Amino acid sequence: MPLALLVPLYLILVLLPSALAWAQGLPPRPLADDLASGAGLVALAMTLAEFLLLGRFRAVTRRAGSDVVMRAHQVLARVALGMVVAHPFLYVSPMMPPPVWDVTRQTALNYGWAGLWPGIAAWLLLGGLVAMAIGRDASGARYEQWRLLHGLVAVAVAGLGVLHALRAGRYSADPLLGWVWIALLAVAAGALLHVYLVAPLLRWRRPWRVVSVAPAAARTWTVRLAPDFAGPVAYEAGQFAWLNLGRGVFSLDENPFSISSAPSQGRGMEFVIKELGDFTRTIGQLRPGTRAWVEGPHGHLTIKDHADAPGVALIAGGVGIAPLLGILREMAATGDPRPAVLLYGNRTEAQIVARAELERLAAGHGAEVVHVLSEPPEGWTGTTGLIDAALLRQHFAATERRDWVYVLCGPPAMLVSVGAALRGLGIPRARILSERFVYD
Ligand SMILES: Cc1cc2nc3c(=O)[nH]c(=O)nc-3n(C[C@H](O)[C@H](O)[C@H](O)COP(=O)(O)OP(=O)(O)OC[C@H]3O[C@@H](n4cnc5c(N)ncnc54)[C@H](O)[C@@H]3O)c2cc1C
Incomplete structure (x- = not known):
């Protein structure tokens, strides 16, 4: 997908709920109330769109580069957090049940507890999620455990956020917008399911094997893999893959490494891996014959387009x-x-x-x-x-x-x-x- 298309597509995705809300043509409220609703609508859409910016979707990473996608994921999460934090404080209308005749909730904010609690929970969890991401290295947590927790909390934020919108939202009470939220939530959940369930299932039929592990330089190793399946092995010189060495196909223990071999040299793949942390320091102990799984290729570091x-x-x-x-x-x-x-x-x-x-x-x-x-x-x-x-x-x-x-x-x-x-x-x-x- 061309890079020039990705940004407009993203904008359409995150602005769609606000556009649908505006199109409802509900009677005006105080500006601050509508700003509060707008911030909530955009922030929730951005939170759901974060699931597409996981750095695992080739249509996105091939053009933008996975590091740029991950940077966008981090920056956009902070922007969404800013809007979420502001969201409840911008409202100026009194919080009380509106009179029965006020079906468009113009005179008061109708927040029963059933609609309020998912919002409060998502509000707190999103703050925690971003803080956990910023403090990842300082926390000393293993990357894999951190990533699992990050994913689980993100799913909770997305689910609670949508529940809050459906139960408490003035505009999201509209059936069309309600369905759009459910569709966006399904896309977000589908993205996670694809990365952690569907893609590993497909990979199961494409096992790899470690052929050799040899010292390449000081604290650096060359790892060679061979495919244990028939069929093509497609990648471009300069790309990278997520490697799972010696674990089950569904394991979250996988790390990104650049492919140092050339596709024209054959179906095998080679990686140059430097010792850094808990996993890479054990590379030298890897035995030939170890089962390996390769997720990729990813990345745009290739001269093919030039x-x-x-x-x-x-x-x-x-x-x-x-x-x-x-x-x-x-x-x-x-x-x-x-x-x-x-x-x-x-x-x-x-x-x-x-x-x-x-x-x-x-x-x-x-x-x-x-x-x-x-x-x-x-x-x-x-x-x-x-x-x-x-x-x-x-x-x-x-x-x-x-x-x-x-x-x-x-x-x-x-x-x-x-x-x-x-x-x-x-x-x-x-x-x-x-x-x-x-x-x-
Ligand atoms: C696109 C890309 C290509 C890379 N190519 C190479 C390469 O060719 N050779 C090489 O030696 N290194 C490469 N790296 C770095 C390599 O992924 C990390 O050094 C390795 O994952 C560290 O793992 P660890 O458990 O030993 O260290 P840890 O101490 O657990 O982690 C050290 C740092 O590595 C990063 N990291 C750790 N685990 C992961 C993970 N699962 N996913 C993403 N980042 C992680 C985090 O920033 C972490 O703070 C590449 C990284 C990226 C993003």
Whole structure:
């Protein structure tokens, strides 16, 4: 789905209930009351739309990038929370049962307890949900447990929010809007069911097996998987997948990793995994033959949409080399004649992944590979320091490189500074692709 369609579609989805409310043409109330209702209607629609921004739907992530989708999920949740917090405080009409003749509830807010309690519960839970997301890392909770709790509370917020709208809402009392809420709730629940039930069921017929686990660099491993099913394995160089290694197909223990192999090299997949936390630190103990499940491919870090770019610049920091290795391998395997430059930054020499292969790729394909070390060993004759504006200018300032495609992967701070430096060199935003390895 084209990116230009995604934003209007989102806006239609979240504004539809308000538009239907407005179309009811109910007699006017104090402006503050209608602002309060509007905030509630938009916030509830946004909360339900959050279920589509899980970073798992390819139609969305393929264009926008899963990190951008996750960022949108986080920012929009905070916006919705702001509106939800304001919602009850904006009302100015007195809270009492309206007279029986006031069927449109103009003279008072008709909040019986049956309609009020789901709203209060959703109001409190949504605040808790956002606070839990912001404080995720500080809480020390295991990511998988956090994600399960996050999902369960989100479902409760969505269900209680819709119940509140149906029971207490002036506009949602209208049958059409009522059905729209139920349909949106069904879409939200369907999105979760798809990710955690339907998709794993389909994956069950596509098992993978660990073929080998080998050291790739300091605290970094190369994991190779082979499919145990017939049929195509489709992905594009530079994409990533959610890996479940050695668990049941429905397990929530799955982590995202970039695919470092090239699709043209065969049906197997390779990943370069750096030890970081509880799961990645156990990668070295993984045994060949272990069952694996691959959910994907996802991500937009692929040069396929940039076939018209006259050259390819790859800029990696640390384990960010993984997807770029896939792209270089694919270029070599398919005989892509375009010039390519890889700037590969690491702290120490021991952290360099696939050094010999990169040299072979440089010699065979003609790619230029530049290693950059911030803590070089004695006698290091290569580039030192960080991948900074000066180094980027040295390699990419030439006018004929302005239309190249630039693929960035590395620590968040590096992505920000390199992206800004490239834009400073006049490289169009649309030619700079980057993907973050953390959703924070
Ligand atoms: C699109 C993408 C591609 C990635 N590609 C690579 C790669 O090629 N090689 C590599 O070494 N690392 C990659 N990562 C990072 C990798 O996913 C994390 O390092 C790994 O999940 C950490 O898991 P852990 O349990 O060992 O660490 P933890 O200590 O549990 O987590 C450390 C941090 O990793 C993130 N994380 C942990 N679990 C998950 C999860 N299930 N889903 C999402 N984020 C999680 C969270 O930000 C968490 O704070 C990628 C991440 C993303 C988002």
